[in-house]
Amino acid sequence: MLQLSLTQHQLLNTVKLGVKSLLLHKLRSGLTMLGMIFGVCSVIAMLAIGEGASHEAQERIKRLGSTNIIINSVKPPESQDDNNTSGKSFGIEYGLTYDDASRLQFTIPNVSNVLPMRIIRDNVRFNRNQEPCQVIGTLPSYTAMQKVDLVAGRFLSMVDQKHQRNVCVITSGLAARLFPYQSPLQSTIRVKDVYYQVVGLINETGTMDQRPQKDEMEGEPLDNNVYIPLSTAKTRFGETLIRRNAGSFSAEKVELHQIIVKMETTESVIAAEQQIKGLLKRFHNQNDYELIVPLQLLREAEATKRMFNIVLGSIAAISLLVGGIGIMNIMLATVTERTREIGVRRALGAKKKDIVTQFLIETVVLSIGGGTIGVMLGVLVPLLVSASTDMVTIITPWSVALAFGISGLTGIAFGIYPASQAAELDPIEALRHE
Amino acid sequence: MISNPKTIIDIRNIVKIFQVGEIEVRALRGVDVAIKEGSYVAIMGPSGSGKSTMLNILGCLDRPTSGEYYLGGEDVATMDDDTLSVIRGKRLGFIFQSYNLIAQLTVIENIQVPLLYQGVNLKDYEDKCVELAELVGLKDRLDHRPTQLSGGQQQRVAIARSLINDPLMILADEPTGNLDSKTGKEVLELIDELNSQGKTIVMVTHDDDIAYRADRVIRMKDGRVDKDEYRQRA
Numbered sequence: 147m148l149q150l151s152l153t154q155h156q157l158l159n160t161v162k163l164g165v166k167s168l169l170l171h172k173l174r175s176g177l178t179m180l181g182m183i184f185g186v187c188s189v190i191a192m193l194a195i196g197e198g199a200s201h202e203a204q205e206r207i208k209r210l211g212s213t214n215i216i217i218n219s220v221k222p223p224e225s226q227d228d229n230n231t232s233g234k235s236f237g238i239e240y241g242l243t244y245d246d247a248s249r250l251q252f253t254i255p256n257v258s259n260v261l262p263m264r265i266i267r268d269n270v271r272f273n274r275n276q277e278p279c280q281v282i283g284t285l286p287s288y289t290a291m292q293k294v295d296l297v298a299g300r301f302l303s304m305v306d307q308k309h310q311r312n313v314c315v316i317t318s319g320l321a322a323r324l325f326p327y328q329s330p331l332q333s334t335i336r337v338k339d340v341y342y343q344v345v346g347l348i349n350e351t352g353t354m355d356q357r358p359q360k361d362e363m364e365g366e367p368l369d370n371n372v373y374i375p376l377s378t379a380k381t382r383f384g385e386t387l388i389r390r391n392a393g394s395f396s397a398e399k400v401e402l403h404q405i406i407v408k409m410e411t412t413e414s415v416i417a418a419e420q421q422i423k424g425l426l427k428r429f430h431n432q433n434d435y436e437l438i439v440p441l442q443l444l445r446e447a448e449a450t451k452r453m454f455n456i457v458l459g460s461i462a463a464i465s466l467l468v469g470g471i472g473i474m475n476i477m478l479a480t481v482t483e484r485t486r487e488i489g490v491r492r493a494l495g496a497k498k499k500d501i502v503t504q505f506l507i508e509t510v511v512l513s514i515g516g517g518t519i520g521v522m523l524g525v526l527v528p529l530l531v532s533a534s535t536d537m538v539t540i541i542t543p544w545s546v547a548l549a550f551g552i553s554g555l556t557g558i559a560f561g562i563y564p565a566s567q568a569a570e571l572d573p574i575e576a577l578r579h580e
Numbered sequence: 581m582i583s584n585p586k587t588i589i590d591i592r593n594i595v596k597i598f599q600v601g602e603i604e605v606r607a608l609r610g611v612d613v614a615i616k617e618g619s620y621v622a623i624m625g626p627s628g629s630g631k632s633t634m635l636n637i638l639g640c641l642d643r644p645t646s647g648e649y650y651l652g653g654e655d656v657a658t659m660d661d662d663t664l665s666v667i668r669g670k671r672l673g674f675i676f677q678s679y680n681l682i683a684q685l686t687v688i689e690n691i692q693v694p695l696l697y698q699g700v701n702l703k704d705y706e707d708k709c710v711e712l713a714e715l716v717g718l719k720d721r722l723d724h725r726p727t728q729l730s731g732g733q734q735q736r737v738a739i740a741r742s743l744i745n746d747p748l749m750i751l752a753d754e755p756t757g758n759l760d761s762k763t764g765k766e767v768l769e770l771i772d773e774l775n776s777q778g779k780t781i782v783m784v785t786h787d788d789d790i791a792y793r794a795d796r797v798i799r800m801k802d803g804r805v806d807k808d809e810y811r812q813r814a
């Protein structure tokens with residue numbers, strides 16, 4: 147008990163002493179800390195920005211659904227060529243078919259659902275308001291496969307599908323533009339010459355990445371969607387879409403623009419990808435479809451993130467090391483400069499251990515002080531970045547702990563060496579030092 | 581009846597050899613000295629005769645190349661570095677020719693330094709520090725730094741510092757070497773005073789007048805004791 151309180155006094159005295167001698171050399175201490183501050187700050191800031199970026203990417207991929215496999219119809223490259231060179235009207239036929247959808251449903255194991263979709267670019271009108279939109283013909287099971295928030299009314303039903311009813315569900319963004327002054331529910335909107343009754347209003351978060359992003363779509367709001375039953379889409383729009391292009395017509399026959407295959411588990415996704423590719427290859431003689439596998443993308447994003455973290459971590463470790471070497475440098479210089487003082491202290495009863503402790507406390511105070519300021523700046527910088535740009539930054543606790551820990555450890559490790567050097571001197575040698 | 585004073589220092593056949601590159605410098609070539617508690621010993625001799633070397637060994641700042649050293653009856657050769665540190669801190673007081681104060685500390689803090697390594701609460705010793713500062717005539721200079729003091733004042737701080745741990749013995753290597761004769765005299769009177777209070781004093785000096793204050797003068801020559809005279813105090 148007595149022993150403990152004695153060493154407490156001793157420690158307290160030593161801490162006071164260390165702080166005091168640091169304060170006596172303010173500039174030197176400040177410069178030493180600067181290395182630590184920048185090291186810690188850059189580590190936290192870099193990792194926060196990196197984490198934010200990869201988090202955003204992962205979130206976007208996750209919204210696509212990790213059990214989904216998305217198949218898009220794409221215009222095969224050679225027919226695109228034909229289409230452009232010949233000036234006259236020309237019809238091509240490509241893409242996914244209803245047969246594809248049912249084959250996928252019945253031959254691929256572990257499929258929980260297959261969702262076919264037709265996606266047609268057109269304009270939607272209500273009274274005098276007109277908006278460009280995507281008319282999406284799909285099934286009621288859409289809500290089970292996609293992240294959809296029902297804002298008002300209901301989604302499409304099996305009855306709508308069965309009777310090819312002219313009903314639609316629209317996204318809330320489109321509703322706000324088309325119906326600035328009234329509730330869209332039960333109103334009728336017009337696409338081409340057909341009227342559809344609005345039965346529901348939804349908010350959608352996950353679709354922007356999976357819709358075929360055609361060039362002409364760019365710069366337009368992404369939530370201008372009108373959902374109608376697939377059967378209605380088939381009868382109202384037909385299968386051949388006619389497009390007017392600078393004096394020439396082009397006709398495209400596409401049955402389905404997109405099929406989303408939902409698997410029962412994430413484990414079955416990778417195998418299913420190969421099976422789907424094999425299946426489609428057998429029935430398509432041209433390369434008119436593409437597969438998007440969110441899980442695959444997620445894995446890639448995770449791998450990229452790991453790489454990113456390793457690179458950032460190395461840079462961070464190096465900058466912390468440089469800070470640590472800065473501390474060691476200063477400590478070595480300090481020790482040489484203060485050898486005589488060390489001699490005096492040794493002559494007056496200081497043990498080697500006391501000298502080591504004294505110098506160690508100086509480095510610990512330096513690195514903890516530098517680390518703390520560095521953490522504060524490191525937290526501040528990402529916040530400023532987020533506030534001034536639209537970049538997402540995420541400050542993870544482990545990056546703070548890592549930066550602080552490494553700075554503390556390097557500081558202490560590099561402090562021990564010069565301190566023990568100083569203590570090893572013979573008292574008389576140290577005293578003779580000029 | 582006065583009891584016979586104990587022998588505090590007993591060195592036998594002490595040899596100290598410094599190896600400087602190829603050359604061996606024999607600073608001490610076999611010294612035997614015994615010093616009794618409470619005595620006042622002056623060590624004299626020409627420059628390079630080994631006075632400082634001997635004092636450093638007596639003060640456990642340096643170890644002899646060979647020979648035996650019993651301090652208060654204990655064999656110093658068997659002690660490790662920590663034990664020697666404790667002995668220096670608790671039993672010995674040092675006064676150096678060049679004062680050796682710590683520049684960044686004030687007068688009072690310099691006096692406290694030996695206490696820092698004894699694990700005591702500095703608060704309990706505040707009065708004693710002030711007392712000692714008063715003893716050496718620096719009561720109104722407690723918060724001054726060494727650079728703000730004259731040489732004599734600095735040496736007096738060093739004396740106060742050597743007394744804070746109530747040592748058995750004070751070792752002084754030319755304590756007045758850097759002082760003018762007047763301040764030197766004041767410092768010496770302080771040391772006389774300490775001896776009369778019972779502290780053992782071992783002091784290296786070049787000055788015969790100073791040596792007269794001691795009750796024993798050891799004259800060194802070429803690393804050996806040349807003469808060892810006991811005298812009546814002047």
Ligand SMILES: Nc1ncnc2c1ncn2[C@@H]1O[C@H](COP(=O)(O)OP(=O)(O)OP(=O)(O)O)[C@@H](O)[C@H]1O
Nearest residue numbers: 598600605606607626627628629630631632633634
């Ligand atoms: N660290 C050392 N390395 C090498 N030689 C040394 C060392 N210290 C002392 N000497 C040598 O030992 C001898 C004795 O030195 P010492 O300092 O004991 O002499 P001194 O009697 O105190 O002289 P002075 O009166 O000049 O102080 C000298 O020849 C000196 O050169």
Ligand SMILES: [Mg+2]
Nearest residue numbers: 631632633753
């Ligand atoms: Mg000397």
